Amino acid sequence: MLRKLLIGTALGSGLAFAAHAQDVKEVEMLHWWTSGGEAAALNVLKEDLAKQGFAWKDVPVAGGGGDAAMTALKAMVAAGNYPTASQMLGYTVLDYAAAGVMGDLTEAAVKEGWDKSVPAALQKFSVYDGKWVAAPVNVHSVNWLWINKAVMDKIGGTEPKTFDEFIALLDKAKAAGVIPLALGGQNWQEATMFDSVVLSTGGPEFYKKAFNDLDEEQLKSDTMKKSFDNLAKLVTYVDPNFSGRDWNLATAMVIKGDALVQVMGDWAKGEFNAAKKTPGTDFLCYRFPGTDGSVVYNSDMFGMFDVPEERKAAQVALATATLSKSFQSAFNVVKGSVPARTDVPDTDFDACGKKGIADLKAANEGGTLFGSLAQGYGAPPAVANAYKDVVSKFVHGQIKTSDEAVTQLVNAIEDAK
Amino acid sequence: MTTVTTQIKLTPEHSARPGASMRSRLQDALPKIVLAPSFAITIVFVYGFILWTVYLSFTNSKTFPSYALTGPRAYQRLWRWTFESDPPSSWYTSITNMGIFGFLYIFICLALGLFLAILLDQKIRGEGVLRPIYLYPMALSFIVTGVAWKWFLDPGLGLEQTLHQWGWTSFHFDWIKNKDFVIYTVVIAGVWQASGFIMAMFLAGLRGIDGEIMKAAQIDGATTFQLYRRIVIPLLRPVFLSAFIVLAHLAIKSYDLVVALTSGGPGGSAWLPSNFMYEYTFKRNEMAVGSASAVIMLMTITAIIVPYLYSELREKPR
Numbered sequence: 001m002l003r004k005l006l007i008g009t010a011l012g013s014g015l016a017f018a019a020h021a022q023d024v025k026e027v028e029m030l031h032w033w034t035s036g037g038e039a040a041a042l043n044v045l046k047e048d049l050a051k052q053g054f055a056w057k058d059v060p061v062a063g064g065g066g067d068a069a070m071t072a073l074k075a076m077v078a079a080g081n082y083p084t085a086s087q088m089l090g091y092t093v094l095d096y097a098a099a100g101v102m103g104d105l106t107e108a109a110v111k112e113g114w115d116k117s118v119p120a121a122l123q124k125f126s127v128y129d130g131k132w133v134a135a136p137v138n139v140h141s142v143n144w145l146w147i148n149k150a151v152m153d154k155i156g157g158t159e160p161k162t163f164d165e166f167i168a169l170l171d172k173a174k175a176a177g178v179i180p181l182a183l184g185g186q187n188w189q190e191a192t193m194f195d196s197v198v199l200s201t202g203g204p205e206f207y208k209k210a211f212n213d214l215d216e217e218q219l220k221s222d223t224m225k226k227s228f229d230n231l232a233k234l235v236t237y238v239d240p241n242f243s244g245r246d247w248n249l250a251t252a253m254v255i256k257g258d259a260l261v262q263v264m265g266d267w268a269k270g271e272f273n274a275a276k277k278t279p280g281t282d283f284l285c286y287r288f289p290g291t292d293g294s295v296v297y298n299s300d301m302f303g304m305f306d307v308p309e310e311r312k313a314a315q316v317a318l319a320t321a322t323l324s325k326s327f328q329s330a331f332n333v334v335k336g337s338v339p340a341r342t343d344v345p346d347t348d349f350d351a352c353g354k355k356g357i358a359d360l361k362a363a364n365e366g367g368t369l370f371g372s373l374a375q376g377y378g379a380p381p382a383v384a385n386a387y388k389d390v391v392s393k394f395v396h397g398q399i400k401t402s403d404e405a406v407t408q409l410v411n412a413i414e415d416a417k
Numbered sequence: 418m419t420t421v422t423t424q425i426k427l428t429p430e431h432s433a434r435p436g437a438s439m440r441s442r443l444q445d446a447l448p449k450i451v452l453a454p455s456f457a458i459t460i461v462f463v464y465g466f467i468l469w470t471v472y473l474s475f476t477n478s479k480t481f482p483s484y485a486l487t488g489p490r491a492y493q494r495l496w497r498w499t500f501e502s503d504p505p506s507s508w509y510t511s512i513t514n515m516g517i518f519g520f521l522y523i524f525i526c527l528a529l530g531l532f533l534a535i536l537l538d539q540k541i542r543g544e545g546v547l548r549p550i551y552l553y554p555m556a557l558s559f560i561v562t563g564v565a566w567k568w569f570l571d572p573g574l575g576l577e578q579t580l581h582q583w584g585w586t587s588f589h590f591d592w593i594k595n596k597d598f599v600i601y602t603v604v605i606a607g608v609w610q611a612s613g614f615i616m617a618m619f620l621a622g623l624r625g626i627d628g629e630i631m632k633a634a635q636i637d638g639a640t641t642f643q644l645y646r647r648i649v650i651p652l653l654r655p656v657f658l659s660a661f662i663v664l665a666h667l668a669i670k671s672y673d674l675v676v677a678l679t680s681g682g683p684g685g686s687a688w689l690p691s692n693f694m695y696e697y698t699f700k701r702n703e704m705a706v707g708s709a710s711a712v713i714m715l716m717t718i719t720a721i722i723v724p725y726l727y728s729e730l731r732e733k734p735r
Binding site: 067070074186241242381382395397400404415 | 479480481494504505507571572573591593594596679680681682683684685686696699700701702703
């Protein structure tokens with residue numbers, strides 16, 4: 001250290017500055033895509049960058065999950081040691097942008113035309129105060145049904161178009177002795193399903209007002225009460241052992257044919273793919289009944305931090321590669337989601353992926369693309385978690401009636417704002 | 418590093434006797450020099466951060482700490498939640514669970530530990546094998562205990578499923594899936610883990626009792642029950658106190674057990690205050706509320722530890 005200092009002083013500041021201004025050919029990335037298909041998909045990005053001469057460096061996270069990563073990120077940012085980019089979700093990006101630690105990608109965005117190709121609803125999270133601060137990686141949508149085709153054929157079911165038809169289908173499955181609905185009784189899964197129920201019960205306009213604008217009139221309306229009643233109906237079709245189950249175990253029940261259907265985001269498709277199942281022949285993907293034409297989404301983003309000048313080139317390269325059509329296609333085919341830009345060709349995608357891409361495009365144009373409240377894209381985390389509390393307490397019986405649920409929901413959201 | 422060096426400088430230099438050699442002065446100061454880093458680290462990272470947490474609980478910190486004091490709003494919210502019992506607020510659930518879990522965990526561990534220790538103390542053969550068997554669970558982390566018991570208690574995987582396969586189909590045990598009983602499964606797993614350790618403490622206490630007293634009592638015609646009730650248990654009082662302190666702090670910090678065993682329970686019904694604190698601080702970005710709940714937990718622990726320290730320190734200058 002001392003020697004370095006002496007040499008530095010001896011050589012003078014001019015040379016030191018010149019050495020400093022040299023670009024660092026490295027991206028430092030914080031993420032939790034470390035296992036299986038996701039890691040493989042991310043490799044595509046690593047190779048893209050390697051071709052341009054940028055080295056990839058993972059920021060190690062103890063514990064692996066998203067929570068641990070976010071805690072690590074908080075510590076890094078507090079210490080002023082920003083990574084080049086970090087995997088981030090929804091309001092986290094905006095929180096960090098409001099704290100003034102995010103970079104500015106607007107130049108690249110203009111050059112690449114992201115404004116036009118990325119859906120406006122997504123730009124709410126990737127653009128802060130007119131500046132591009134994050135590169136969306138994918139769009140997941142949560143209003144899907146995943147159905148085991150063999151079971152469906154056995155009970156002679158057809159695609160349910162309305163909520164009542166869905167209930168009738170579940171009744172058929174019950175009569176045939178299979179578990180009708182595979183659900184994991186964890187609050188985020190219950191709330192994710194409730195997102196779809198609300199959209200189905202109240203329609204797109206209602207969903208937006210209630211769960212994106214948090215309009216109190218809508219939150220305590222009779223439509224919301226009816227949504228809770230519908231949720232209560234659905235919960236009667238789950239097996240008694242559902243509480244606490246992980247989402248992928250619930251998906252496995254559908255894959256194995258123990259259960260007919262799961263209501264889950266399109267990441268469930270990754271499980272079907274891993275089990276070597278084909279859409280159309282082994283399993284079916286339908287929109288949640290009554291929500292066709294609307295998409296309730298969440299999205300993974302790479303938040304770009306305000307790194308020193310010499311690291312900016314690498315950051316821009318990372319963002320550009322992330323939003324390149326080839327990576328968007330390659331990554332999302334594996335991940336089960338759809339590209340975050342609407343002009344990516346759907347040739348490599350399976351039937352469900354093709355439908356997802358078409359739906360996203362239609363929803364984007366028709367103004368029916370909404371953030372999922374359960375996934376933290378409808379409102380900030382404090383509100384989203386208060387919402388999950390209420391839904392979960394309703395499912396598990398701490399809240400007994402839909403009247404009470406609505407009152408609790410209004411209070412909880414008001415309290416958390 | 419800066420704090421460490423200042424701390425070393427702060428150590429008093431009264432040992433500098435005139436004429437004493439450098440070596441003996443160093444020897445005098447050595448314990449202080451060795452202790453100084455850990456002392457400094459404790460001051461900063463324990464007591465410094467306690468003060469910081471108290472400060473944060475009076476701000477409106479959300480995702481990041483903010484330093485503008487905004488009054489006791491976080492405490493007011495917690496106070497309001499304390500009385501929201503129907504439907505239970507998360508805070509109400511957390512503190513009632515703490516009461517149930519804390520009482521049962523400490524009480525059952527003490528009772529079971531004492532009972533096992535008395536049985537093991539009967540000069541039985543194979544004690545050397547039995548003792549580590551009971552003690553071993555303490556060597557496991559709460560996470561391992563939690564996951565193992567989660568599988569064991571799961572109606573679809575563990576005990577219930579096995580007994581059904583053996584033909585006892587009417588057997589029904591789904592506490593871990595039941596919002597009203599899930600906290601008792603946490604007690605079961607916690608007791609399984611800690612009671613062996615408490616047994617070892619009692620066993621050490623029993624071995625310390627003078628055999629002459631026991632013999633004298635037997636000659637006086639005391640029954641075995643009387644012997645334990647009137648002589649042994651009163652003599653074990655200090656062990657009870659130490660065991661209580663160990664168990665109390667384990668109970669208050671058993672966050673990981675709840676997460677591994679129940680992942681929060683149905684509708685969050687297995688939360689303890691530590692789960693509440695983590696959820697609000699890191700997941701819900703309500704750092705002020707999280708800090709306030711941490712302060713309340715600290716005060717609870719203090720309420721238990723301070724009387725203990727007081728009684729210990731008072732007895733010393735005997």
